[in-house]
Amino acid sequence: MKSASYSYQLQPAKIRSEFFRLLPISLFVVAFGAAFGLAAAQAGLTPLETLLMSGAVFAGASQFAAIDMWGPQVSTLPLLAVVFAINSRHLLMGASLYPMLKNVSPGKRYGLLLVLTDANWAVSAQEYQNGRHNLEVILGGGLVLWMAWVIGTLLGVYFGGLLQDPKSLGLDMVLGCFLLAMALGGKQSPRILVSWTVAAVASLAAWKWLPANMHVVVGALAGGVIGYFWLEKHADSEQVQEEATS
Amino acid sequence: MIETTSTGVLALIGLMTLVTLVTRFGGVFAMSFVRISPRIESFINTMASSVLIAIIMPLAFSGDAGAIAALSTTAAIMLATKKPLPSIAAGIIAAGLVRYFL
Numbered sequence: 001m002k003s004a005s006y007s008y009q010l011q012p013a014k015i016r017s018e019f020f021r022l023l024p025i026s027l028f029v030v031a032f033g034a035a036f037g038l039a040a041a042q043a044g045l046t047p048l049e050t051l052l053m054s055g056a057v058f059a060g061a062s063q064f065a066a067i068d069m070w071g072p073q074v075s076t077l078p079l080l081a082v083v084f085a086i087n088s089r090h091l092l093m094g095a096s097l098y099p100m101l102k103n104v105s106p107g108k109r110y111g112l113l114l115v116l117t118d119a120n121w122a123v124s125a126q127e128y129q130n131g132r133h134n135l136e137v138i139l140g141g142g143l144v145l146w147m148a149w150v151i152g153t154l155l156g157v158y159f160g161g162l163l164q165d166p167k168s169l170g171l172d173m174v175l176g177c178f179l180l181a182m183a184l185g186g187k188q189s190p191r192i193l194v195s196w197t198v199a200a201v202a203s204l205a206a207w208k209w210l211p212a213n214m215h216v217v218v219g220a221l222a223g224g225v226i227g228y229f230w231l232e233k234h235a236d237s238e239q240v241q242e243e244a245t246s
Numbered sequence: 247m248i249e250t251t252s253t254g255v256l257a258l259i260g261l262m263t264l265v266t267l268v269t270r271f272g273g274v275f276a277m278s279f280v281r282i283s284p285r286i287e288s289f290i291n292t293m294a295s296s297v298l299i300a301i302i303m304p305l306a307f308s309g310d311a312g313a314i315a316a317l318s319t320t321a322a323i324m325l326a327t328k329k330p331l332p333s334i335a336a337g338i339i340a341a342g343l344v345r346y347f348l
Contacts, residue, residue, distance in 0.1 A: 024331070044250070045255065046252075046255075049252075049255050049256070049259065052256075052259055053259045053262070056259060056260075056262075056263040057259065057262050057263050057266050058266070059266050062262070062266065063262075066258075066262060070250065071250070072249065072250060073247045073248065073249050073250065074247070074248050074250060074254075074258055075247055076247065076248050076258070076261065079258070079262070080261055080262070080265050083262050083265050083266060084265050084268075084269065087265070087266050087269040087270075088269055089269075089297060089301070090266070090269035090270045090272075090273065091269050091272050091273035091276075092273055092293055092294075092297055093273065093294075093297060094269075094270060094271070094272070094273030094274040094277075095273035095274060095276065095277045095290065095293075096273075096290050096291075096293060096294035096297070097274065098273070098274055098277035098278070098282070098290070099282060099287065099290065101274055102277075102278070102282075109274065110271055110274070113270045113271055113274060114267075114270065116270050118301070122298060125294045125295070125297075128291075128294070129291065129294070129295065167312075167345070168342070168345055168346070169338075169342050170312060170316060170337075170338040170339065170340070170341030170342035170345065171338070172313075172341075173312070173313055173316035173317070173337060173338055173341045174334065174338060176301075176302055176305045176306075176313070176316065176317060177316055177317065177320040177333070177334045177337035177338060178330070178334055179298045179301055179302060180298070180302050180317055180320050180321055180324070180337075181320055181324045181330040181333045181334050182298060182330070183295050183298035183299060183302070184321060184324040184325055185324065185328060185330060186295055191292065192292065192295060195292040195295070195296055196295065196296060196299045198296075199296035199299045199300050199303075200299050200300070200303045202300070203299070203300035203301075203303050203304060204303050204304060204307060207303075207304040207307075207308075215300060215303075215304055216297060216300045216301050217300075218300070219296060219297075219299065219300025219303070220293050220294075220296045220297040220300045221293065221296075222296070223292050223293055223295070223296020223297075223299065223300070224289045224290070224292050224293030224296060225289070226292055227288040227289045227290070227291055227292025227293065228285055228286075228288060228289040228292075230288070231284060231285060231288050232288065
């Protein structure tokens with residue numbers, strides 16, 4: 001592994017096409033960014049600080065939570081604990097990409113992960129379920145999502161007052177619907193359906209009874225346990241065939 | 247406690263960035279010490295789609311009628327057509343309509 005020849009070549013043309021493929025969903029991300037910019041301005045952050053947070057942290061839900069805890073003084077450890085809890089899903093998302101990421105150099109691997117977020121990961125994970133390897137969407141899609149988040153933040157900071165209630169237009173459901181469509185676009189086998197049921201029940205139980213923000217990780221791990229003990233019988237031979245034919 | 251002076255805010259943003267970066271890098275870093283057996287591969291695959299389910303379920307259960315309309319419309323159309331964009335668009339429209347009329 002030392003004198004590594006990494007088998008996955010990132011294709012610039014595909015990175016570009018994935019950038020444009022996630023452009024439509026990014027337009028909605030602009031709206032969320034604007035809502036964040038407005039909330040941050042109201043909490044007393046300067047425009048520059050708000051932009052810096054969006055550009056560097058690039059994790060919407062945790063940024064909203066941080067703004068909720070903002071004041072003349074901020075208790076650091078509780079804030080960081082909340083940020084970690086909300087973003088801990090990234091740990092699992094990254095891990096799920098490892099079978100592909102191990103085939104690119106460490107520099108590229110961690111570079112790609114800088115722009116890892118729900119939407120581009122969901123596309124890549126769904127394609128992986130269907131036997132296609134797509135890391136380009138992490139980079140190309142991640143860049144367009146990042147730009148949308150920063151531009152949205154900027155708009156919200158300066159023109160937030162003009163925002164119509166995005167909820168009345170159903171815009172708050174865009175990401176949820178997107179993630180659901182990605183989930184249902186994958187293969188459905190009895191094994192997957194059982195793991196989803198377990199994940200659904202576990203996440204709801206965690207959401208109800210465990211400390212806040214743990215439900216995603218709890219539900220996902222519970223679903224994963226099903227996969228650990230229930231192996232798809234023909235998965236291996238199918239994969240070999242696919243690799244031989246592609 | 248960090249006071250939200252300009253240096254304080256910068257420090258907070260820096261710390262938030264660091265914590266988020268740990269979550270982005272950590273899973274992949276940990277996996278580099280794990281041998282990918284078929285069992286681990288199977289775990290990863292079911293976990294991946296379970297992440298999505300675990301994000302969506304509480305969203306549906308804590309959501310209003312509009313949220314439920316959006317998610318069920320998207321689910322129905324996605325299962326029938328396997329086309330993401332029309333499914334998502336229909337879900338958004340459903341949420342808008344339900345909220346407008348209810």
